[in-house]
Structure formats: C-alpha cells, structure tokens
Amino acid sequence: MFVHIFANRLRCLLRDRETMFWTFMFPLALALFFYMSLSNVGKGEAFQEIDVAVVNDSWYQENQFFRTALEEASRGDDRLFNLTLATGEEARKLLDDGKIKGYIIAGDPPQLIVNESGIYQSIIKSFLDNYTQTFRAVEKVLENDPRIYQEVFDSLGNRKNYVKEAPAAGGKPDNLVYYFYTLIAMACMYGSFFGMREATDIQADITPLAARINIAPVHKLKAFLSSTCAALLIHLSEMMILLAFIRYVLNIDFGPRAGYVLLTTVIGSITGVFFGAFVSAVVKKSEGIKVGILIGVTMIGSCLAGMMYIDMKYIILSKNLPFLYWTNPVNLLSDAFYCLYYFDNLNRYALNIGALSCITVLFCALTYLFIRRRKYASL
Amino acid sequence: MQVYKLCLKIIKKNIPVMLIYIFIYLSVSIVVTLSSSRQNNTGNDFTDTKANIAFISGEETPLIEGLRKELGRQANFINLPDKKEAQQDALFFREVVYILRIPEGFTQKFMAGEEVHLEKNSVPDSAKAAYIDLAVDQYLNTARFFLSTMGDVTQESLVKYLDDVLSQEADVKLMPAPAKTDVYGLVFSYNYMAYSLSSILVLGMAAIMAAFNNRDLRNRVSCSPVRETAANLQIFLASLTFAGVAWLTQIAFCFFFDIENVLTMNTVYLLLNSLVFTVCGTAMGFLIGSVVKGNEAISAVTNVVVLGSCFICGVFVPAQLLGETTLRIASFTPTYWFVKANNQAAQLTQFDLSSVRLVLSDTAVIVCFALAFFALSLVIRKVRRFS
Known part of the structure; x- marks a missing residue:
C-alpha cells in the first residue's frame, strides 16, 4: 500500500x-x-x-627624489598608480572627465x-604624506648629524613590509x-508548499480529495507518511539540482565538507516540508491564506537572515535579536x-543543526497532534 | 461602460496583491534613503577615508601606543570580543575590514633591530587593506629609519620624533565635481519603480487580459449589444485609467523620498521617463496577459520577468557594479534603458538639446519596446482568434 500511495502521489x-515552479x-x-548581479x-x-x-x-623635472618615488610606485605588478604626465590644463580635463582620481x-x-x-583619493594622499614625512625625517636626522648623509640614504632604501597576512583558518x-546560502535556505523552506498540500489533502473537511482518502481503508497516518515521503523525495531532488547548479555551474564555494553540506540540505528540506504541513494543519482557512502565511514567514525569515541586506543578519539578528536568530529556520x-x-x-555548525532539528521535530509533533x-460527523 | 466597469472590478480585486509591491517599495526606499543620508556628509573639504579596523595588541608600549594614535587618522577602531570566531565573523560581515595583531614582545625585538612582523587578517586584495598597510609600514619604516640613523634612542624620544615627522601632510584641494557621482542614491526611488510599478502594471493588465481570454466571457461580450470596437475602446480606457492611477501613486512616493529635488529640471526628465516606462509596462502586461493562461502562471511569469530584469539592469545593484556581459544581456530589456535614462537625467547640469539628447534617445528606446510589445500582443490575439 505504501508503494501504491507513494507512486501515485x-x-x-x-x-x-x-x-x-x-x-x-x-x-x-x-x-x-x-550570480549575474552580484x-x-x-x-x-x-x-x-x-x-x-x-x-x-x-619643479617635477628638477626634483629627482619625488620623481623617483612616484615612478617607483607606478612600476611593476603590485604598483599603486597608473601614472600620466600632463600639463596643468590636461590634468584638470582628465579629472573632469573622470579618467583619473586626482x-x-x-x-x-x-x-x-x-x-x-x-578611498583611492585617500591612498594618493597617504602616498604624498609618506613622501613628505620621509623627507622631513631625513632633514631631522641630518640636522642632528650632517656627516651621516650616505648612511641616511642607504637606510631609506631599506623599506620593508611589516605586516603579514595570518594563515586563514x-x-x-x-x-x-x-547570499547564495540564504537562497538555498529559502528554497528549503519553499518545500513547505509540498507539506501544505500533503496536510491539506489528508483533512477531509478541507478538500474533497481528502474526504475520498479518508474513507479509503488505509490508516490516515500511513497515507500521510507515504505521500509526505513522495513530497520529500521530489523536494530533495530539486534541492540537489539547485545545489549542483550553484556549486558547479555558478561556481560558488561551499568549503571542503561536501557531506555536511548535503546533510544540511536534507535537514533543511525536511524542515521546509513539515513547516508547510504544520501551517496547513493549524490554520483552518483557505489555501490562499495558507500560501500567504508560508510565503510571508519564509520571506521575513529570509530577509532577517540577510538575503536582501547582509547587515540585517549580522547587526540586527545576531547582536540584537538572539531569540529570532535561534528560531528562524532560514x-x-x-x-x-x-x-x-x-x-x-x-561547533557553531552543530549548534545550528541542533536548533534546526529541534524546530523540525516540533513541527512534526504538532502536525501529528x-x-x-480527527473524525467528521458530517462533511 | 459595462466593460470599463468590469475591468476596474478586476483591478480592485487584485489591489491586495499590488499593495505588497507598494509595501516592498516603501520599505526598501526608507532603508536606502536612511543609509544614503548617513553617507552624504562630506561637505566642501577633503576628508580622509577611515577604514574600520580591529587593533589587537599583546602589549602596551609607547611605540605601540604611537602606532595606534597614528592609525587613528586612517582608521576607526572597532572593539571586538577576544574570540577568534567573533573576529572572523566581523571580517566576513565587514564590521571591520582589517584585524591587526601585535604579538607580545614585538617592541623589544623591534627596538633591538630584529626581524619582526605584525599579523593581519584582512579582506584580501581590498583597497582599504592596502590603505592601512601603507600607514602601518610608514610608521614602522620611519621608526626603523630613526633607530638606524640616530644611534641610541629611547622609546619615548623615538615616539616624539615620529609624532613630529608624521604630522606632516600633503596639501589637498577639493575641486567641485562636474557631475553628481552618487547617482544610485540620487535616483534610487525612481529606478526602484522599475520593480514595483512594473509588477503592479503587469499583474493588473494581465489579470484583465486573462479574464477576457476566457472563452465564455468573450462569447458573452460578442453576443451583447455592445460593439466590439466599443468594448475594445472601453478596455483601452480602463487600462489607461489603471496605468495613470498606478503612475501617479508611484510618483507621489518618489516625490516624498526625493522632496528636495522635486522642483528641478532633472525631475521633469525623470517624470517623462517614468511616464514612458509606465506605457511600456502596460504594453508588457498586455503581452503577458495575451500569452499566458491562468492567474498562477501570470504571477510566476511576472515574478521572473520583472525580478530578473531588475536584478540585471541596475535596479537592485548599481549598474556600475554589474559585469559587461550582464549589461549586454540587460540591454534587451526596457528596464535597462529606463535605469540608464534615469541615471543620465539625474546627472544633467545643462539642459540644452545636446545635453538632453542622450536621455531622450534612451527614452525613445523604451517607446520602441512599448510599440513592439503592443504590436506583438495584437498579432498573438489575432492569430488566436482565427485559430
């Protein structure tokens, strides 16, 4: 019987x-x-x-130190500037036309x-500040002891990079x-449309199809579970295609732990389907209102999770609304x-999955309850 | 005017769905207006850009204090919890763009002339990281220069020298910009219309068309005493009323968000663009309504067509940040030309024919799209009638 209901569903x-769709x-x-916009x-x-x-x-032609400094900064692959020599008027025109930053x-x-x-104007200013400051430092040292002229210039050539990037963990x-992660999370929650259909089609006071299923000699829970399995299979297949599309076609990195990524998607899909079933079981209104609730909750959840504005998650949700942080499946x-x-x-992954599993179990239990x-005196 | 009234009834039935788009428009516009008013405070003087950084020091010495003070010119210091995960989070979500760590014992080794380094975690290859690198290196290289050339120098006197030398600054002159550069914030309320107004127009028009595509209703109208031309004229009038009301509502919101520029000539061109775009949106709704059957399908097509074009045409993300290929694809949609015309209209400082020609040529492209949509829908309807 399971196979029969499953296949037909x-x-x-x-x-x-x-x-x-x-x-x-x-x-x-x-x-x-x-992908196209971001x-x-x-x-x-x-x-x-x-x-x-x-x-x-x-002034520029005669000042060899300044010229050398500017030319050095405009040479090589890691150069700061693309330098153009120009007259005053030409330079002004280049600036007005937006061809140079300054x-x-x-x-x-x-x-x-x-x-x-x-930022780019500030970097140019920083470079000029550095030149002026170095020049002033040389003056200061030579004021102190004019004999060490050669030593000073040798020392000037020994500039180093003092900051090193720490190895990334x-x-x-x-x-x-x-943004793509929030999209996958939203798509998981869209599984609620399937869940909603399953719970609707088992409640005889809502659809004629459910009334027909209810009079069939099959245990209600069995019928519900079989059809929910079909819904889960379809939604999981959709999610796997979406994951593959994002990972291999759009080339979005998910890190090295592919197995956990799949596990998260599976749990997300189950949460989505049972969320829909829960809403459909609790809300005794028309399908339009149920769909409205599902879309509304999912979109508000996605928005809070940072899908439209990433600071929403970090500044608002994480720091100021911890309750919504831990109860928002998206x-x-x-x-x-x-x-x-x-x-x-x-560690944090395990906490997220733990909280998500609790929410899913809650949805399942409440839907079941x-x-x-449920018996109907008259339909 | 029965047909006219019927069309308005259909529109009224769809008002709750349309209000969702107005609500989205208002929410996003408020967020953008608030964030752009926070950013536009530069005035007439040049101000150094400040990057948000975390300064984590394992020691407190005069040299490190001097570095912190010097970096204060280029950076805002953000206090982060002493947890690696929280610091990584702050970098990912750009609360900071640079985390500078000073290891314990750095000053002692530096003063002794040993090879030492500071550690950073930064947004890779970012301009702000390069900016902070430049400042840190300048401070420590200058310190090293004094140490190597002045013999025995105490930390305190070294910091004094550095303080004196590093207070030197280049002279910066800020010229008035020939054009307004923050176009995205300036015309956002008009550009975003491409999402809300298009969605409303397409939904409304498609709902009217879908109703009249119903075979029974069509037959009922055909056998009524109302002539077909009169019926079509009434549909046309109803569409015009609907589009006009939608446009006026949208424009009222735009004026509200851009109140200080309402009386400028730029706004006249922005209004002209939006009016032409409204006609185009109506024609697009007419086309979708002629092609697509069923209300569910209309909602799906509207979402994909309108949302998709807004994503790739510079409505949600500024056009200058979009890739060349994306923009090339986008140029096959009227939204691209609408956004382009708006951006150009907002930058206008002179209003002679040669200056406004670019805006008007983009507006003309939108007219062409409107005509194409309208002609295509007429052909489809004609073919369907004879099939």
Whole structure:
C-alpha cells in the first residue's frame, strides 16, 4: 500500500506545475539572477591601480627624489598608480572627465587635486604624506648629524613590509557567497508548499480529495507518511539540482565538507516540508491564506537572515535579536552553510543543526497532534 | 461602460496583491534613503577615508601606543570580543575590514633591530587593506629609519620624533565635481519603480487580459449589444485609467523620498521617463496577459520577468557594479534603458538639446519596446482568434 500511495502521489505532485515552479524553477532563476548581479560586486572592493596624473612642470623635472618615488610606485605588478604626465590644463580635463582620481602638483609640500573624497583619493594622499614625512625625517636626522648623509640614504632604501597576512583558518571572507546560502535556505523552506498540500489533502473537511482518502481503508497516518515521503523525495531532488547548479555551474564555494553540506540540505528540506504541513494543519482557512502565511514567514525569515541586506543578519539578528536568530529556520540553515564554508571547526555548525532539528521535530509533533484521530460527523 | 466597469472590478480585486509591491517599495526606499543620508556628509573639504579596523595588541608600549594614535587618522577602531570566531565573523560581515595583531614582545625585538612582523587578517586584495598597510609600514619604516640613523634612542624620544615627522601632510584641494557621482542614491526611488510599478502594471493588465481570454466571457461580450470596437475602446480606457492611477501613486512616493529635488529640471526628465516606462509596462502586461493562461502562471511569469530584469539592469545593484556581459544581456530589456535614462537625467547640469539628447534617445528606446510589445500582443490575439 505504501508503494501504491507513494507512486501515485509522486505522479500527482510532479503534475502540479505551479508548486514545481515555485519550489524548483524560481530558486534556480533567482540563483542565476544573484550570480549575474552580484558576481562583479566583489571587484568594487578590490584594489585596482589608481589612475593619477602629475603635472610635468619644472619643479617635477628638477626634483629627482619625488620623481623617483612616484615612478617607483607606478612600476611593476603590485604598483599603486597608473601614472600620466600632463600639463596643468590636461590634468584638470582628465579629472573632469573622470579618467583619473586626482592629479599631483609637485612642490613642498606636494599638492593633490581631487574632486571627491574617497578611498583611492585617500591612498594618493597617504602616498604624498609618506613622501613628505620621509623627507622631513631625513632633514631631522641630518640636522642632528650632517656627516651621516650616505648612511641616511642607504637606510631609506631599506623599506620593508611589516605586516603579514595570518594563515586563514577557513574560507575567504567573501560575503557574496552568503547570499547564495540564504537562497538555498529559502528554497528549503519553499518545500513547505509540498507539506501544505500533503496536510491539506489528508483533512477531509478541507478538500474533497481528502474526504475520498479518508474513507479509503488505509490508516490516515500511513497515507500521510507515504505521500509526505513522495513530497520529500521530489523536494530533495530539486534541492540537489539547485545545489549542483550553484556549486558547479555558478561556481560558488561551499568549503571542503561536501557531506555536511548535503546533510544540511536534507535537514533543511525536511524542515521546509513539515513547516508547510504544520501551517496547513493549524490554520483552518483557505489555501490562499495558507500560501500567504508560508510565503510571508519564509520571506521575513529570509530577509532577517540577510538575503536582501547582509547587515540585517549580522547587526540586527545576531547582536540584537538572539531569540529570532535561534528560531528562524532560514537563518539557522544559511548560518550552517556559512559555518561549513568559513570556519575550520564544527561547533557553531552543530549548534545550528541542533536548533534546526529541534524546530523540525516540533513541527512534526504538532502536525501529528493536529491531524491524528480527527473524525467528521458530517462533511 | 459595462466593460470599463468590469475591468476596474478586476483591478480592485487584485489591489491586495499590488499593495505588497507598494509595501516592498516603501520599505526598501526608507532603508536606502536612511543609509544614503548617513553617507552624504562630506561637505566642501577633503576628508580622509577611515577604514574600520580591529587593533589587537599583546602589549602596551609607547611605540605601540604611537602606532595606534597614528592609525587613528586612517582608521576607526572597532572593539571586538577576544574570540577568534567573533573576529572572523566581523571580517566576513565587514564590521571591520582589517584585524591587526601585535604579538607580545614585538617592541623589544623591534627596538633591538630584529626581524619582526605584525599579523593581519584582512579582506584580501581590498583597497582599504592596502590603505592601512601603507600607514602601518610608514610608521614602522620611519621608526626603523630613526633607530638606524640616530644611534641610541629611547622609546619615548623615538615616539616624539615620529609624532613630529608624521604630522606632516600633503596639501589637498577639493575641486567641485562636474557631475553628481552618487547617482544610485540620487535616483534610487525612481529606478526602484522599475520593480514595483512594473509588477503592479503587469499583474493588473494581465489579470484583465486573462479574464477576457476566457472563452465564455468573450462569447458573452460578442453576443451583447455592445460593439466590439466599443468594448475594445472601453478596455483601452480602463487600462489607461489603471496605468495613470498606478503612475501617479508611484510618483507621489518618489516625490516624498526625493522632496528636495522635486522642483528641478532633472525631475521633469525623470517624470517623462517614468511616464514612458509606465506605457511600456502596460504594453508588457498586455503581452503577458495575451500569452499566458491562468492567474498562477501570470504571477510566476511576472515574478521572473520583472525580478530578473531588475536584478540585471541596475535596479537592485548599481549598474556600475554589474559585469559587461550582464549589461549586454540587460540591454534587451526596457528596464535597462529606463535605469540608464534615469541615471543620465539625474546627472544633467545643462539642459540644452545636446545635453538632453542622450536621455531622450534612451527614452525613445523604451517607446520602441512599448510599440513592439503592443504590436506583438495584437498579432498573438489575432492569430488566436482565427485559430
């Protein structure tokens, strides 16, 4: 009997094009849109050589130290600047046309002309500050003892990099991956559409189909479990395709622990399906209202988990709303993926999965309590 | 005017769904307006950018205190809990972009001329990390320079020298920018219309069309005393009323969020763009309603088409941050031209024909899209009628 209900339910659900769209095609499309719009955003943060001009006047030509410093900073693969020599007017035009971030007029102190404040303008200023400061340091030392001229210039050539990147314990701090994790978490919760159908189609006072199933000589729980297994199988298959698409087509990193990623998805899928079943069992209203509740809760959960604005999770949820942090399944799921990607230990991951499992068990138990032994005097 | 009234009834039935989009528009606009008002405080003087960093020191010495003080010009210090996980979290979510760790015994080794290093965790290859690196290296290289050239120097006098030398600054002159550069914040309320207004228009138009696609209803209208031309005219009028009301509502919200620029010439061009885009959105709704059957399918198609175009055209993410390929694909949608025209209209400082030509040419492309959608839907309806 299990196989019979399971197989027929499978066919039934696969023919439900609307649910298939929202649980499968929509997350796939959203992942693609995320990728197309976000894949370049990280580059905005990355350092790019700064386009800068210097006014090629007699001061610049005669001041060999300044010229050398600027040329050194504009040479090699790890250079700071892409340097252009220009007249004052040309430099101004380049700045107005947005082709350079600023231009330098050599002098004592050197002058920087910019048309906005920003990180690149600040880096150019830092470079000029450094030059001025070094020059002042040399003056100070030579004032003290003019005989050590050669020593001073030897010492100037020994500039070092004093800061070293500490070895990373996990993944790179590339926060764009997090948006995809929230998307997978949201897609897991969209499994609730399947769960809602299963719980609706077992309550005889809601649909005629459920009334038909209720008079069949099959235990209600058995019928519910068989059809829920079919729903879970479909949703899990959809989630695996979504994971594969995000990992292998869009090339989003999930860290080295693939097994745990799959486990998280499976638990997420079960949570989603039973969340839908729970809402459907508790809310005795029309299907439209149930769908509204499911979408509303999932979208608010996704928003709080940082799907639309990442600070929402970190600043608002993590620091100020710990209760919502631990009771929001979308947050727990996306945080679990994040832990697998970013941390080398599994402590926080285990906490997330523990909390998620508790929520899932609660959904299962409440659904069972609401739909068990329900008899109808008249339909 | 029975047909006209029926159309309005259909629209009224869909108002709760449309309100969701207005609610989303309002929430996002409030968040963006608040965050952009926080950022626009530069004034007429150049201000050094400050990066958020965590400064974790294993020792407290005059040299390290001097470094902290010097870095204060380039950095805001953020206190983080003394837990590795919390620090990693702060870096991932950009509460800080740089974590600088000074190991215990650093000063002693540095003063003795030994090879020593500081440790950092930073957003790899980021401009802000390069900025802080530059400042730290300058401080320690200058200190090393004094140590190697001035013989016996105590830590206190070294810090004094550094204080004196590192207070030197280059002269920075801030020229007025020829164009407004923060376009995204400036026209966000207009650009975001591409999501809310499009969704509302497509949903409403598609709902009307879907109702009239119903075979029984079509037959009922055909056998009624109302002539087909009159019925079509009434549908057209109802669509016009619906689109007009939707546009006015949306514009009222835009004015509210951009109140200080309402009386500028830029707003006139932004209004023109939005009006043309409204016509295009209506035509798109007409097309979707002619092609797609069923309310569920309409909602699915609306979500994918409108959401997708907003993602790739610079509505949700500023266009300058999108990849070249993405923008090339986006140029096949009217939303791309709408956003482009808005961005250009917001930057206008002169309003002669040569300056506004770029805006108007983008607006013309939106008109072409509207005509194409409308023509295509007419062809589809004609073919269906004869099939």
